[in-house]
Amino acid sequence: MSDVKLSAVLRTDFGKGAARRTRREGRVPAVLYGHGSDPLHVSLPTHETYLALVRHKNALFEIDVEGDVKLAIVRDVQVEPVRREIEHIDLLLVKKGEKVVVEVPVTIVGEPAPATMHVIEQLSVQVEAEATNLPDSIEVDITGLTAGTVVYGKDLVLTEGAALVTEGDTDIVIISEVRGPVESADSAEEPAEA
Structure with a gap:
C-alpha cells in the first residue's frame, strides 16, 4: 500500500540550533499535521527520505512514530540552495480512501x-x-x-x-x-x- 516506510523519532527541541543538531545526526527535521490534530514534530532518516523523494514525486509515506504508524504525503520540502540538502519536510496526514x-x-x-x-x-x-x-x-x-x-x-x-x-x-x-x-x-x- 505505501511507497515508503520510515521510522521517525519524536523531537522535543526546536529552533535553528536544534534543527542543525538533528541534521548533523543524519536525520532531517519534519512535521506531521492534519485532521485537526496538533502538529507532531519528528525527525526522519536523511538518506532514506532523500531516496524516496527522488524516486517518487507523490510518495505515500508510512511513518512509524515510536510504534504509532501514520500515513502521510509530502506537502513541502525546504532545500538548502547551495548544497541541495533537505532542511525540513512538511507532511500531511492522510487516511486510506481519503482524496487529496x-x-x-x-x-x-x-x-x-x-x-x-x-x-x-x-x-x-x-x-x-x-x-x-x-x-x-x-x-x-x-x-x-x-x-x-x-x-x-x-x-x-x-x-x-x-x-x-x-x-x-x-x-x-x-x-x-x-x-x-x-x-x-x-x-x-x-x-x-x-
Whole structure:
C-alpha cells in the first residue's frame, strides 16, 4: 500500500540550533499535521527520505512514530540552495480512501511529425486522487502529432479514480512548425553570372 516506510523519532527541541543538531545526526527535521490534530514534530532518516523523494514525486509515506504508524504525503520540502540538502519536510496526514489534491508532473513521450517541435505549456497539473493511489507523473504521447495540434488538460489520460483539478481547456503541449533560417532579400536575389 505505501511507497515508503520510515521510522521517525519524536523531537522535543526546536529552533535553528536544534534543527542543525538533528541534521548533523543524519536525520532531517519534519512535521506531521492534519485532521485537526496538533502538529507532531519528528525527525526522519536523511538518506532514506532523500531516496524516496527522488524516486517518487507523490510518495505515500508510512511513518512509524515510536510504534504509532501514520500515513502521510509530502506537502513541502525546504532545500538548502547551495548544497541541495533537505532542511525540513512538511507532511500531511492522510487516511486510506481519503482524496487529496496533488501537483503531478507532465512527462512527454514520443516525437511529433517531421518538421515540427513541441512546446510544454504546463510542466505539471493538479489532480485529485486517493491518497493511497497518487500518480508519480502523467504521460503525454505526442507521437506523430502535426503542427497546430494542442493537447489540452481534458485530453490527459489519468489513472483510475483520479480527477483533473486543473481547468480542462488549459494548454498542456502545443505542436508547432519548425521554421528554418530566414533568407535575406539580398541573398535571394543574387545576380546571374554572365
